[in-house]
Amino acid sequence: KGMLVAPQLSHFYRDLSDPDFTSAIAVLHQRYSTNTFPNWFLAQPFRFLGHNGEINTLQGNRNWMAAREPKLSSTVWGKRLQELFPIIQAGGSDSMSLDNMLELLVMSGRDILHAMMMLVPDAWQGMQELDPAVRAFYQYHAMLTEPWDGPAALAFTDGEIVGATLDRNGLRPARYWVTKNRTVIMASEVGVVDVDPMQIVEKGRLGPGQVFAVDTTRKKLLRNEAIKQECAAAQPYADWVQKSLVSLQQVQNGSIADEITVEPASLTRHQIAYGYTEEELRMVIEPMVKTSKEPVFSMGDDTPPSVLSTRPRPLFTYFKQLFAQVTNPPIDPIREELVMSLNTLLGWRPNLLEQGPVPKKLLLGSSPLLMPQEFAAIRSLRQRDLKSATISTLFDVTTGAKALRGAVARVRDEAVKAVDAGATILILSDRGISESTAPIPSLLATAAVHHHLIRAGRRMKASLVLETGDGHDVHQMACLIGYGASAVYPYLAFQTISAMQRAGRFGEQTFEEAIALQN
Secondary structure, three states, X not given: OOOOOHHHHHHHOHHHHOOOOOOOOOOOOOOOOOOOOOOHHHOOOOOOEEEEEOXXXXXXXXXXXXXXXXXXXXXXXXHHHHHHOOOOOOOOOHXXXXXXXXXXXXXXXXXXXHHHHHHOOOOHHHOOOOOHHHHHHHHHHHOOOOOOOXXXXXXXXXXXXXXXXXXXXXXXXXXXXXXOOOOEEEEOOOOOXXXXXXXXXXXXXXXXXXXXXXXXXXXXXXXXXXXXXXHHOOOOHHHHHHHHEEEHXXXXXXXXXXXXXXXXXXXXXXXXXXXOXXXXXXXXXXXXXXXXXXXXXOOOOOOOOHHHOOOOOOXXXXXXXXXXXXXXXXXXXXXXXXXXXXXXXXXXXXXXXXXXXXXXXXXXXXXXXXXXXXXXXXXXXXXXXXXEEEEEOEEEHHXXXXXXXXXXXXXXXXXXXXXXXXXXXXXXXXXXXXXXXXXXXXXXXXXXXXXHHHHOOOHHHOXXXXXXXXXXXXXXXXXXXXXXXXEEEOHHHHHHHHHHHHOOOOOOOOHHHHHHHHO
């Protein structure tokens, strides 16, 4: 991605052809610039790594790191830590952003293999045969940071250890040779270096989530299982996990959920207010309950983009045109179940640069979609570490067009006050609409509070939970989670399913069976 092609490399960097210049390690990255314009600033490898692939979680990774900065502290950096901000450089590629994170962790005291396992974890949640100590390592670090997911093949070095890893999907090649004279060659393709086949003693390739490295200090070849077991044994991670997590099942016992059944006339008024249509009831909600799958439509769509439509459209629909720049196929939740997880953490998130049991316990749920009893348990939390506060997102429509702007400002201010008062879970609720009150669109309320808490330096002190009437399909849930919500309780969707079940639209299926399938 620099301003040259491979044959020019030795002429440009004269030290590469100088016989007095030797190294035990060489990392080369050769690739045409695809999603960025050729630029020396983006030439790879960076300070620690070279990357083949895409980081498809990039926007979330960058935003959550920015949210963590106000809360970071380090004994290594002390008061000088703020001189490093922003950790992730503006204008960088996905590879540069990941390199920024890796540099932070390594320069703050973590081993580079440890840091890579933190940032690009294995699919540990679906691997039943995984060593319990390794599982505890990954589960602990999931509390500290989100994964940077590919498809990605990564080569990395700190000058002493050189290695490579694949992300959990394993959709990029990484093949290696080991020769008799103790030279290790790893590349995306076979044959990039001419080697006498008689000199090769071992051939192999990395699988999904695997790590492979050479420690030049110890003069040792490090393989996947050994690397992970060594990192996992460095600290009592299983003990830290046990002290740090509380499952949602533990706190929901005895919680009484709200009544789901409502009068038909009231339900209809609420459905109209929150943008439901008869078409969505028939073609989206009913098929989801019957098949436990998102409905599939034809690719043809003559609905105009919301910004050009003459009809009022839900805010969610303005985000349907955002799609990945690359042409990766959609993930298959059945055949690729191993690499997927719906687990969600709620509460005060710990400092990325520290180790040990977290300062405040976190609540572990099995899905970001909350069932009625689960939400009731969260709403009633009043523990020292886990305390919820409810903020109304309704506003008075009789005061004119400026009411919405004022309501958003009020909700943001109340969120800061609630966090300062000790709340670790903020519930944004739009219940209670009337002829004179309307809800702030849940996506707007979520994003407004999320970004305001980042600016106020408090985002990692609390999680956002939505109690909302206007979320009733997969795209809407994805938008809410993508813009800052950790969990969503779609009460009107449940009320709607309950009414449809009583009307006999699901046959013999009970309401409990209907919503259990959707989770």
